[in-house]
Amino acid sequence: MAKQFNQLAYTNLDDFVYGSCPNPVTTKSGMVIGGGMVYPEINFTLPGMDINDVTMPKAATIYSNIIEGVLKRAAELYAPGVLIEFETLPDFTEHPKYGIEVNRILLNGMKEASEKYGLKTAIRTTPNDLREFSRPPVMRSGKYWETMLELYEQCARDGSDFFSIESTGGKEIHDSALVKADIRLAIFALGILGCNDMEFLWKHLVDLSNANSCFAAGDSACGFANTAMVLAEKGFIPHVFAAVIRVAAVPRALVAFEQGAVGPSKDCAYEGPYLKAITGSPISMEGKTAAGAHLSPIGNIAAAVADTWSNESIQQVKLLSEMAPVVAMEQLIYDCRLMNAATLNGQQLMFRDLLVQSDSALDVQAYVLRPDVVMRISAELVKTQDNFLRTKLAAQLTVAELKKAIVEGKVKSDKRDMKWLDKMEKAIETIPDDPNEFYNEMKSVLDMDKFIPSEYGL
Amino acid sequence: MAKQFNQLAYTNLDDFVYGSCPNPVTTKSGMVIGGGMVYPEINFTLPGMDINDVTMPKAATIYSNIIEGVLKRAAELYAPGVLIEFETLPDFTEHPKYGIEVNRILLNGMKEASEKYGLKTAIRTTPNDLREFSRPPVMRSGKYWETMLELYEQCARDGSDFFSIESTGGKEIHDSALVKADIRLAIFALGILGCNDMEFLWKHLVDLSNANSCFAAGDSACGFANTAMVLAEKGFIPHVFAAVIRVAAVPRALVAFEQGAVGPSKDCAYEGPYLKAITGSPISMEGKTAAGAHLSPIGNIAAAVADTWSNESIQQVKLLSEMAPVVAMEQLIYDCRLMNAATLNGQQLMFRDLLVQSDSALDVQAYVLRPDVVMRISAELVKTQDNFLRTKLAAQLTVAELKKAIVEGKVKSDKRDMKWLDKMEKAIETIPDDPNEFYNEMKSVLDMDKFIPSEYGL
Amino acid sequence: MATLNDVSQCVLDGDLDGIKVLVQALIDDGTDPIVIINDGLIAGMNIVAPLFKSGEMFVPEVMESADTMNEGMKLVKPLITDEDIPSKGKIIIGTVNGDLHDIGKNLLVMMMESRGYTVIDLGVDVKEEAFSAAVKEHKPNIVGMSSLLTTTMMKIESTIKQLVADGLRNQVKIIIGGAPVTQEFADDVGADGYSDDASTAVELCDRMMSDQSSSEALSA
Amino acid sequence: MATLNDVSQCVLDGDLDGIKVLVQALIDDGTDPIVIINDGLIAGMNIVAPLFKSGEMFVPEVMESADTMNEGMKLVKPLITDEDIPSKGKIIIGTVNGDLHDIGKNLLVMMMESRGYTVIDLGVDVKEEAFSAAVKEHKPNIVGMSSLLTTTMMKIESTIKQLVADGLRNQVKIIIGGAPVTQEFADDVGADGYSDDASTAVELCDRMMSDQSSSEALSA
Ligand SMILES: [Zn+2]
Ligand SMILES: [Zn+2]
Ligand SMILES: [Zn+2]
Structure with a gap:
């Protein structure tokens, strides 16, 4: 373990605001992320189409149209800088030559925008984690692992600023935990499988990025906590369950930073505020302006301590005005303008609190992103260095926070929420503090056809 | 003329804020527009398709899916109320039975949402102005005029809350004024043709709405000033020209209120702030969250004094998360939450100024929407009751404001802007104060094949 | 008692x-x-x-x-x-070639089973030929396919083409679903139905089965 | 001098x-x-x-x-x-049936004329048959159509069908434009080119004319 986080990065809640952080990161083009200003982060993807040798020229044209369009609009609206995220499609990781080609197209578009408009840009390359394509997933070797590393390495050499990933270690177990709303199983998947895989994966990614003058930026529990959020939005699982999963995913995300990641963390990682509180690194967040990628109950509060503000993703489809990525670019820039205008006036704290106030009482998932809640829970999490215990603790503390908030009328709650919180509380209490003991206990309920213990060092 | 506006509705610039106005309007469902809270206003349209008897069932299904989807999301996000705008497609005005059917579908969806979720809603019915389909346009009789009135009347009887329109009187001349950046011709089109048609048209609409317990809400110079804005965004005409056209369109829009319209004015009528300053009526505005319908340089400032906040329009197409109208609904609600949270804290003035500050120095079209500029120019406009003179004056005052702002470095300007402002200033000076004299002067340059003077009472 | x-x-x-x-x-x-x-x-x-x-x-x-x-x-x-054992009908379900997102698919499997259907779950990342082979073997009434990615949704089309090529298309009803899938897409690729969540998918199957039995009754 | x-x-x-x-x-x-x-x-x-x-x-x-x-x-x-009088080629331009938005169309007319093209401007709201008749009469190299509405864009397709039905499609290149129009739509309806503004439309026509003359040179 490269770094230990045993204290908070902030001593004062009032310093914990969007746009700045104790450890900003400077991109190759000179954008200082976390240095005072919130930057827009744009992501985009292809419309529905096959990817193969025949269609790749078309895909390449689409990506080059997108990058040209979004950066032109960014320049017209005087964006102070733009972070591009290139989140690959599965085919781009499986066939690194495709992913490398698209990454180069984007880098080239960034270069052109710099020459033409003087626009500062940076790129985050986020390969798709294909390791789960083997069933049961093969996490530490095999073709998916190899092609992923190949893609990272070449993209870094070609000039990428940041590495990210939405890694999937433990997802094969966590999926069932979600639909069963089984908090014990979820803690096992996140706190043991997830954390173990993160340690293995991010050690490699940090080494790779260090060797290629690129930054290891961070991971996202997208397949865990965001899947929970989407299921909750559909009414499939309780909102309180999704809220607890959100915070229980924090220790997993933290592992990347222990290994040497420096941020900005991934946009769809709503673990971000916790990471920022603990590591002092810049974070990326997404909210209302990412509604084209997923609906959420955290449209404004997500921005409260963001350092880049993202649209998550949007396909290249035509809206009435323009292609959807251009529309997203415009919306992000206006959101950032407003936040940065407040900062310019020294009103960032007041503006942060408005963002918080506007959402936090309406959904438990918004409530757990309140800066004060984040600081309170984070302060406890840094007291232990054991990832599994941290995960268990995160869940426990969140249940307690939510029960208190509901009792005090601080957050809207469904009549069934308290029942579910009680149920989770009891279940968490039964989890032993020793991870091996817990694993042994879990063996009877784990579907051993679904995962390979040795792929997680078990 | 029913009403005269010879003084401002506000005495204090600090009272001129979003969400409230001196003369709020209460909908059938009890939403008080301009009563303290900003409401979302959602508009949507069909994807690319033909409209005829064969396809109408499909169109009807699409509209009923849309209304169900957007109101469900509004309820899930606890919107305090939603204003729906049904802006018809040309075929819906040409064949009123189609428009009436869709309006009923929407009313029905609203009723269901009220029963199911207790959601308050209201609907603005905005038929398409087809009178320009005759070339030269026939404004005061004929089938397009008749079918339009038929559509209004039945929709009001069926329960619509508001009438609006983007009327087109004078557009046949104004289009050439735009591409030639000819301010004299534009003032003729807006100040004589436009105002004359508005007087005729809105007298009818106010009578119709009074007779059917519906509100006459307001018009939009969409085909004039928004076309100018779009042309300016494309780099086709100078931004300063578009900014001057924006304000020169105010007297035209005011005519509807003289005739008895009460607001909320149309979303795409960026004349809105001026109308609110002068009439004290609530206004609808759109900005960054309408980027799917048109890009703009006024994404935030447009909200500064808005009473409803609109997405303008979006087709029913699938984005990664959901259908685009649902996405727009979510974004509008979060924008409104933030503004209303500030109001709840008594910070609406501070928040208004942030919206203003974030855009107003970056584009002349944003600059002319500054509340202080709006109040200053409006204070002069109310001194005359002659619509033509008001239009000339509006252009003149805007040129002067912009020259001053550019000289003082208060707004970003293109190196060619001052030249164009000088050119406009000189051209406006040559316009006589007597509209008949002006009309006689213009006859030599007017393309008399394009318009019929008697349709404008000339 | x-x-x-x-x-x-x-x-x-x-x-x-x-x-x-x-x-x-x-x-x-x-x-x-x-x-x-x-x-x-x-x-x-x-x-x-x-x-x-x-x-x-x-x-x-x-x-x-x-x-x-x-x-x-x-x-x-x-x-x-x-x-x-009473069965309301037989359905084959899987996520298409290249797609691993199975939460929605699993929900549908569970709900169809509870509704009294016989469900054959082909799992995730099911190749075109595998769908076809399963139809030949199990002779289901309905085939359900899902895709969560814009890039894999095209595999729905290729799977349907495979069924056509193998002469099996007319023996089954095809329902499709997943985030990027719309009614329009379903019409385009020639699916019989589309659903955006598990409960409406179940209702859709119920309707299809009752249509099927009434047309069987007619032809009987 | x-x-x-x-x-x-x-x-x-x-x-x-x-x-x-x-x-x-x-x-x-x-x-x-x-x-x-x-x-x-x-x-x-x-x-x-x-x-x-x-x-x-x-x-x-x-x-x-x-x-x-x-x-x-x-x-x-x-x-x-x-x-x-030198002409780079002849083009017929109009907005389609039901569409009155002519600012973009007028720009294109002006720019094509200034570029040395012979332009026949059919104006706005041009019916399918009128396009066809004009092609018959003027024998242009290119037909340009624009539509600003999602409801009128379908008229582009019906106009192309009309040209096909009248046996005129192969005699002309077809370019289309307007806010809702995309390259994908152009491909779908069988247009030869798409442009989202007047200047690129002119360049597109230039390319088409030079392709045409080189293929004529080949066949001569
Ligand atoms: Zn994600
Ligand atoms: Zn409009
Ligand atoms: Zn509108």
């Missing part, structure tokens, strides 16, 4: 222990096993489905009900032959 | 009075009228086009340049026969 209503309520409550006692009691009373299935176990799930649809039950609760039903089935099944 | 460069500069400056003097001077000097057109007037517009595209000139300025060129043409035209 235990009643069929008690069985239904037990399924609704997800009472795994209670169901064994109740079903055994009914068996011991000599109640027809088919009646226990139809009017007790499946009847319970038929209360669950609308509650799930209206948001009053969560998926984990639905799953507990389904588990409870299955627990009851275990006791009844040995008493009847396989052919006597 | 007046030079062809002066004429070009005069067009660029949009100097309506100056152009008359200059062109008359060149005519009086005995300069070949065709040379005045090609190397003076059109050459001037050829400087204008890229300046417009790069945002250095506004449409009203381009229009003044075009007017200036036309003013010069008025003096030169009587000196040559109609057939000698």
Whole structure:
């Protein structure tokens, strides 16, 4: 373990605001992320189409149209800088030559925008984690692992600023935990499988990025906590369950930073505020302006301590005005303008609190992103260095926070929420503090056809 | 003329804020527009398709899916109320039975949402102005005029809350004024043709709405000033020209209120702030969250004094998360939450100024929407009751404001802007104060094949 | 005395222990096993489905009900032959080639089973040929395919083409779903139906099966 | 002495009075009228086009340049026969059935004319049959159609179908444009090209004409 986080990065809640952080990161083009200003982060993807040798020229044209369009609009609206995220499609990781080609197209578009408009840009390359394509997933070797590393390495050499990933270690177990709303199983998947895989994966990614003058930026529990959020939005699982999963995913995300990641963390990682509180690194967040990628109950509060503000993703489809990525670019820039205008006036704290106030009482998932809640829970999490215990603790503390908030009328709650919180509380209490003991206990309920213990060092 | 506006509705610039106005309007469902809270206003349209008897069932299904989807999301996000705008497609005005059917579908969806979720809603019915389909346009009789009135009347009887329109009187001349950046011709089109048609048209609409317990809400110079804005965004005409056209369109829009319209004015009528300053009526505005319908340089400032906040329009197409109208609904609600949270804290003035500050120095079209500029120019406009003179004056005052702002470095300007402002200033000076004299002067340059003077009472 | 209503309520409550006692009691009373299935176990799930649809039950609760039903089935099944087990129809379900997102698919499997369908779950990342082979082998009434990615949704089309090429298309109804899928896309690729969530997919299958039986009745 | 460069500069400056003097001077000097057109007037517009595209000139300025060129043409035209007037090709332009939005269309007309094309402007709200009749009558190289509404864009397709039905489709290249139109839509309806603004539409036509002449050269 490269770094230990045993204290908070902030001593004062009032310093914990969007746009700045104790450890900003400077991109190759000179954008200082976390240095005072919130930057827009744009992501985009292809419309529905096959990817193969025949269609790749078309895909390449689409990506080059997108990058040209979004950066032109960014320049017209005087964006102070733009972070591009290139989140690959599965085919781009499986066939690194495709992913490398698209990454180069984007880098080239960034270069052109710099020459033409003087626009500062940076790129985050986020390969798709294909390791789960083997069933049961093969996490530490095999073709998916190899092609992923190949893609990272070449993209870094070609000039990428940041590495990210939405890694999937433990997802094969966590999926069932979600639909069963089984908090014990979820803690096992996140706190043991997830954390173990993160340690293995991010050690490699940090080494790779260090060797290629690129930054290891961070991971996202997208397949865990965001899947929970989407299921909750559909009414499939309780909102309180999704809220607890959100915070229980924090220790997993933290592992990347222990290994040497420096941020900005991934946009769809709503673990971000916790990471920022603990590591002092810049974070990326997404909210209302990412509604084209997923609906959420955290449209404004997500921005409260963001350092880049993202649209998550949007396909290249035509809206009435323009292609959807251009529309997203415009919306992000206006959101950032407003936040940065407040900062310019020294009103960032007041503006942060408005963002918080506007959402936090309406959904438990918004409530757990309140800066004060984040600081309170984070302060406890840094007291232990054991990832599994941290995960268990995160869940426990969140249940307690939510029960208190509901009792005090601080957050809207469904009549069934308290029942579910009680149920989770009891279940968490039964989890032993020793991870091996817990694993042994879990063996009877784990579907051993679904995962390979040795792929997680078990 | 029913009403005269010879003084401002506000005495204090600090009272001129979003969400409230001196003369709020209460909908059938009890939403008080301009009563303290900003409401979302959602508009949507069909994807690319033909409209005829064969396809109408499909169109009807699409509209009923849309209304169900957007109101469900509004309820899930606890919107305090939603204003729906049904802006018809040309075929819906040409064949009123189609428009009436869709309006009923929407009313029905609203009723269901009220029963199911207790959601308050209201609907603005905005038929398409087809009178320009005759070339030269026939404004005061004929089938397009008749079918339009038929559509209004039945929709009001069926329960619509508001009438609006983007009327087109004078557009046949104004289009050439735009591409030639000819301010004299534009003032003729807006100040004589436009105002004359508005007087005729809105007298009818106010009578119709009074007779059917519906509100006459307001018009939009969409085909004039928004076309100018779009042309300016494309780099086709100078931004300063578009900014001057924006304000020169105010007297035209005011005519509807003289005739008895009460607001909320149309979303795409960026004349809105001026109308609110002068009439004290609530206004609808759109900005960054309408980027799917048109890009703009006024994404935030447009909200500064808005009473409803609109997405303008979006087709029913699938984005990664959901259908685009649902996405727009979510974004509008979060924008409104933030503004209303500030109001709840008594910070609406501070928040208004942030919206203003974030855009107003970056584009002349944003600059002319500054509340202080709006109040200053409006204070002069109310001194005359002659619509033509008001239009000339509006252009003149805007040129002067912009020259001053550019000289003082208060707004970003293109190196060619001052030249164009000088050119406009000189051209406006040559316009006589007597509209008949002006009309006689213009006859030599007017393309008399394009318009019929008697349709404008000339 | 235990009643069929008690069985239904037990399924609704997800009472795994209670169901064994109740079903055994009914068996011991000599109640027809088919009646226990139809009017007790499946009847319970038929209360669950609308509650799930209206948001009053969560998926984990639905799953507990389904588990409870299955627990009851275990006791009844040995008493009847396989052919006597009532089935509303047979459906083959899988995520298409290249797609691993199976939460929605798994939900549908569970809900179809609880509704009384015979479900053959092909799992994730199912190649075009595998769908086709399964249709040949199992002769289902319905084939359900899902895709969560814009890049894999095209595999729905290629799978349908495969079924056409293998002469199997007319023997089955095809339903499709997943985030990027729309009615328009379904029409384009020639699917018979589209659904954006598990509960409406179940209703869609019910409608298809009743259409099928009425057309069979007509041709009979 | 007046030079062809002066004429070009005069067009660029949009100097309506100056152009008359200059062109008359060149005519009086005995300069070949065709040379005045090609190397003076059109050459001037050829400087204008890229300046417009790069945002250095506004449409009203381009229009003044075009007017200036036309003013010069008025003096030169009587000196040559109609057939000698150089044309880069003939194009028919209109907005489709039901669509009245003509600002973009008018821009294109102006820019095509200034580029040396012969333009037949059918105006707005042009019915399918009217496009077809005009193609029959004028035998253009290119047909340009625009639509600004999602409901009228389908008329592009029906107009193309009309041309197919009348056996005229293969005689022309078809370019389309307007806010809702995309390359994908162009491919779907079988148009030859798509453009989202007037300047790229002109370039598109240039490319089509040079493709056409090279294929004609091949087949000759
Ligand atoms: Zn994600
Ligand atoms: Zn409009
Ligand atoms: Zn509108």
